[in-house]
Amino acid sequence: VTKVAQLLSLLMLSSMVTGCMWWEDEEVIEEERGAFEFDQQVPITTWYHYPGTIVEPWAVDATNAGAVSAANITADLTGNSTPYFANATYYGTGYDTFEPTIGVTSSGAIFFTQWNGLGDGTHIIRSRDNGQTWEDVGPFGQIDEDSGQTPNSNDPYIYVDKFTDRLVKFDMHALAAMFVEYSDNDGDTWSIPYPVEGYYVTQDHQSIASMPPPPGVTAFHDVIYVYCINTGSPALGAQCSRSLNGGLSWDIQRLGYPSSSFPQCSGLHGHVAGGIDGAVYRGNPSCEGPAVYRSLDGGYSWSEHTITTEIGMQDGWHSHEVATAVDDGGNVHATWIGDDLMPWYANSRDQGDTWSPPMMVAAPGVNETG
Template sequence: MRKNPLSESGFFNPRILMAVSLCSLGVSLAIFSFAATPSSGTLTDTSGPLTYGAGPFFVANPTPILFLDQGPECFGSAQPCDDYVLTATLPAGYTAMHPNASVKVTLGWTDAGSGASDYDLYIYRGIVHNTDGSQAADYQSASSANPEIATISPLSDGTHQYTLKIVPYTPTGENVHVIIELLSGSGGGGTPGFGGPDPTMPNVPRYQNFYAPAGTSAESSDGEFNIGFNPHSGRIMTMNIGPIWRLTPPERLNPAKPECCESLWEDKSALTTNIGLDPILFTDQHTGRTFASNSTVGANAVYAYSDNDGDSWIEAGFSPPDGGVDHESIGSGPYPASLSALVNEINHGQAVYYCSQDIVGPAACQRSDTLGASYGPGVLAYDGITTQCGGLHGHVHVAPNGTVWLPVGHCGGTQGGALSTDGGTTWNEFLVTGSRPQINGADPSVAIDSNNIAYFCYVNNEPVPPNSAPEGHVHVKVSTDGGQTWIRDVDIGASHGVKNAVHTEAVGGSA
């Protein structure tokens, strides 16, 4: 599911259209653009943070080109990129004492136009100037977020050079500002100490990191990562830009290994979804069936499902073409009590929902009573005209009582969404009181626990002093009455100093 507030899917791309329309203006204004000031700097364990600025930018460089480039195209004034050479010098023994040390690079700007400006950050090892799109960056932050934050990790002792490239994807005359910090204890570029693993203790749940095999399609950083887990086999299904990879954890191998080793990675791609525009993967937790889609034309094309973790795929869906065209989401869950007569041996009591929205305004959802083999007609969840909610939505989730939730980040002056208590036959709008839309935070998420309590997780546009960088804190509000009222607003990142978050996703369980 594309996360950018302006869709990058299909043949109509507002972000690229804006970039192209600005090119003619940029030709006459390019002379007033300035390179990085200063153009280089040295970061050490005693230097403190480095800062530099660049701009203003008027000429758009809408690269990398999807499916063609591995990195940005930077060449002269026609494809402008701003370069800064960073020298990082660490004394002997530093990384042994600080194994989670990282360099955090933050790129920010104040929009000077209509709010559509977009800049991306790419970091290369060594000194790299002109690029033709074939050179993938070693580190990057290329989304629609402001600020963009990239992390150089792991580090090593001695002196190393990096080239920081700023790509004016959609400029409207902004000056950008960059902060470079050495963080001694963080593995993720956040507050020092945040993001590192907790000590392992017997019989206590923990996280494990699995790393894609080098040089494979599983390693691609393009697209938007999706994870599905089959509780029956214990396997993990992943999808990024198109290829689907299956992970078998070490304890599930034959012979089994301890829970300390790398998973077995296997390419289990479906041919029909291997290339597309909007990758989405979802695994039904009751049956273990995995669904994959990579299309902007609905559930009737570029769609597949598997009952054996990708060993084989049914690469077809039967659906009327009256859903949305972008930003699809697939979810499943039990039928509401009013539709219990639809439960049969084919669907195993699970209704499957395929929701997607048009480029602007409305969104529609379709229900499958055949466990995703076919879908019924699309029903509008919201239209953006008679409803306050409009535009992009988050992932569709289904509660244990069969209520279908579709979160939306822009509902007038708040965030909210649409829900259905009759299996997607009709939809009602809900508004999360006290929330404020935050365009860089992208889509909110709704988690529902075993008692049907809803947890709305969203990025809130925080009030900040004039001329200060925007802050989008991650919040959660709770509803115990099916979205009618919302209580207990909690800034869940406050304890660790998290000032900006994007692309939240929440999951509900049982107490």
């Protein structure tokens, strides 16, 4: 009996010792981080918000759970919709300019136009370190490095061909003539200036785009270049021309809209944009509302596509601006300032034939844009 008791005592002691030697890891419960909780505080210049609609044309602060719930908004903020921390700052370039345009090549180099005034022409300013430092890359005239290859520009313009990485420098002179210069090595060297076709005066507000040759169009270069100008006449509207040989020569200017849409209601337009499918678009109001004009034959003929009749255009300085862009999938995006002085956005997945419902995209608290 004594031995049994001793054995039981040893077993109990062993179990107690074992219990002290072995333990279970404590389960650490991590609280799920909110979609807008970052390692840094969101800057006061960054907004995360949901757009307004035609019925409720105001933005909803996405970081305000109460406002999101009150607006009955449900969104899956995961995957490609995951919010990212965003912050930005400003850097001085050291160069004066006038109505600048900007472009970025696949190398990461950034370019913008510098207007040097009468006799000096336009120069292109380049940064290769994300805007930290800038340099003048011409094109320089043969007299000295202060002059340009073209004597003057009333509308300095730079375009980066997203299909070939070519820089296209496009200058308008005295509202009457156009010249274009090219660089295929990030601005290290430039072509001579080539004259551009233009029969109508006024030639103003020029914009150029590129696109691969669409079906049925034979080109003698990797892309077709199309440029459009404002004639100064709202009724006459825009005029457009195309080049099938890399900008060496140009077709005569033609109407940038269908003849059935004459007279037009606005001659000024946003920048021309080309797509991977060979389509090219020109943002410009129709007489019914914000619209996009489309060409499927390299800028030779155009069709009219009104985006919406529910949100009009501002009756004033910005009544002509419909900004367009084409993504890598050929989808068309358009923005404009509405008659409520707020920015609106819509997109098309079928080359402008139909459009998404317009969205008001200003940040919460913004009451007017222009």
